[in-house]
Amino acid sequence: xxxxxxxxxxxxxxxxxxxxxxxxxxxxxxxxxxxxxxxxxxxxxxxxxxxxxxxxxxxxxxxxxxxxxxxxxxxxxxxxxxxxxxxxxxxxxxxxxxxxxxxxxxxxxxxxxxxxxxxxxxxxxxxxxxxxxx
Amino acid sequence: xxxxxxxxxxxxxxxxxxxxxxxxxxxxxxxxxxxxxxxxxxxxxxxxxxxxxxxxxxxxxxxxxxxxxxxxxxxxxxxxxxxxxxxxxxxxxxxxxxxxxxxxxxxxxxxxxxxxxxxxxxxxxxxxxxxxxxxxxxxxxxx
Numbered sequence: 001x002x003x004x005x006x007x008x009x010x011x012x013x014x015x016x017x018x019x020x021x022x023x024x025x026x027x028x029x030x031x032x033x034x035x036x037x038x039x040x041x042x043x044x045x046x047x048x049x050x051x052x053x054x055x056x057x058x059x060x061x062x063x064x065x066x067x068x069x070x071x072x073x074x075x076x077x078x079x080x081x082x083x084x085x086x087x088x089x090x091x092x093x094x095x096x097x098x099x100x101x102x103x104x105x106x107x108x109x110x111x112x113x114x115x116x117x118x119x120x121x122x123x124x125x126x127x128x129x130x131x132x133x134x
Numbered sequence: 135x136x137x138x139x140x141x142x143x144x145x146x147x148x149x150x151x152x153x154x155x156x157x158x159x160x161x162x163x164x165x166x167x168x169x170x171x172x173x174x175x176x177x178x179x180x181x182x183x184x185x186x187x188x189x190x191x192x193x194x195x196x197x198x199x200x201x202x203x204x205x206x207x208x209x210x211x212x213x214x215x216x217x218x219x220x221x222x223x224x225x226x227x228x229x230x231x232x233x234x235x236x237x238x239x240x241x242x243x244x245x246x247x248x249x250x251x252x253x254x255x256x257x258x259x260x261x262x263x264x265x266x267x268x269x270x271x272x273x274x275x276x277x
Contacts, residue, residue, distance in 0.1 A: 024201045038185050
């Protein structure tokens with residue numbers, strides 16, 4: 001991705017990625033709502049997004065020669081550490097999924113994802129307008 | 135694209151819950167199946183769910199936090215002893231006049247069925263939300 005689109009789209013591409021990772025984890029939680037011993041997990045959205053934007057602000061150095069060291073962490077960039085949820089009520093079979101809570105968080109996260117999509121869409125149409133120069 | 139994995143995850147949940155509903159249907163259907171020996175009596179079946187961890191499935195995808203599908207680890211038969219009932223007129227009665235009925239608790243099975251159908255529909259909700267998000271992502275930049 002060229003730097004102009006990077007700058008134009010801002011943090012929303014990273015937000016989109018974090019949101020989609022989070023959706024995936026929440027879907028796992030809901031799918032395993034009846035699995036004995038399963039522990040519900042979630043991402044810290046704010047921490048991951050901060051980290052992603054810091055990575056971007058720090059600037060990445062290209063590796064053009066053999067022997068150059070990459071400054072970016074491994075593929076993905078987002079330090080992907082899932083945290084375990086603290087259960088509201090313990091269940092005898094060791095499962096910590098609270099389906100209602102997971103649904104609420106899933107819905108909230110879906111809205112976040114759509115918001116990021118809308119932001120990117122409006123940035124893109126702004127860019128297009130600027131390029132047309134009518 | 136990460137969202138497409140959700141289809142696998144929720145799909146596995148749908149199939150697991152379907153198996154659970156199947157065993158419940160089988161238990162309820164056979165709740166009154168009599169037999170002439172305690173060993174031959176029907177035994178209630180229960181699926182055992184287990185998590186599938188897709189750890190580092192793809193090369194270059196060092197996610198470190200696996201998304202988890204669910205699978206049926208096995209179907210276990212209940213060990214509850216069959217209920218003996220004295221019914222000498224029954225064609226299957228043994229020499230003492232007893233028939234043996236499976237120890238299936240109908241109320242328990244119905245409650246389990248409600249739980250399974252709730253879990254099924256929440257996975258369907260997740261699927262439809264994901265589908266909508268993916269469609270919107272595909273239309274990115276067209277507006």
